[in-house]
Amino acid sequence: MSAAVLQAAGAADLDRLAQGLAPAGAGLPDGGIETPDTVAMLRDLAGSIRPDFDPAAWLVVADGEIVGLLSLVKPPANGIITIGYGIAPARRGRGHATAAVRALCDWARQDRRVATVAAETGAANQPSQQALIANGFVCTGRRDDPDDGPLLCWTLVVG
Structure with a gap:
């Protein structure tokens, strides 16, 4: 198995995924x-x-x-990007999330717009x-979210 890599997702990619189809x-x-509803929400947010x-x-x-x-789960502000991620249920437990976050952090270290990467996880x-x-x-x-319940807040300084 190869390590997971990131590929920028455009609107067309997310449109296809929201329809349950893979991008070309x-x-x-x-x-x-x-x-599909979650992918559509992420498509609209990214848009x-x-x-x-x-x-x-x-x-x-x-x-x-x-x-x-x-x-990104909200617009960046003051050099802080806030990320969210998810791995298909059938592919969890294989290190894909760790590899994806690593690739994102490597990218962020090279992007002058980014000083800090933030994330939240369920407690x-x-x-x-x-x-x-x-x-x-x-x-x-930590914080309590009305929809997601107790969350832990995380940061990594990259710039």
């Missing part, structure tokens, strides 16, 4: 990567961020297959927390 030249795992900050979303690709998504989501810890993120606090 890639496959999808059985069961897809996320619900709102992209005019001011591009790229705003990435495909997580391993062995020619899209195994997940990584995206009980140990695998996601481990992906961030493996990449040098530090837990900086």
Whole structure:
């Protein structure tokens, strides 16, 4: 198995994924990567961020297959980008999230617009927390979200 890499996701890529289809030249795992509604929400969010900050979303690709998504979850401000990521249920536990976050951080270190990468994880989501810890993120606090419940807040200074 090859390590997961990031590929910038354009509006057309996210449109196809929202329809349950793979962008040209890639496959999808059985069961897809996320619900169409979630992909549509991420497509719209990336579309709102992209005019001011591009790229705003990435495909997580391993062995020619899209195994997940990584995206900005709000517009960047003051050199801080906030990311979210998810790996297809059929492809979890294989290191794809850790590799995707690593690739994003490597990219961020080269982009002068970015000084800090931030993320949040569910308080009980140990695998996601481990992906961030493996990449040098530090837990900086917690908050309660009305939709997602207790969250841990993470940051990594890259610039």
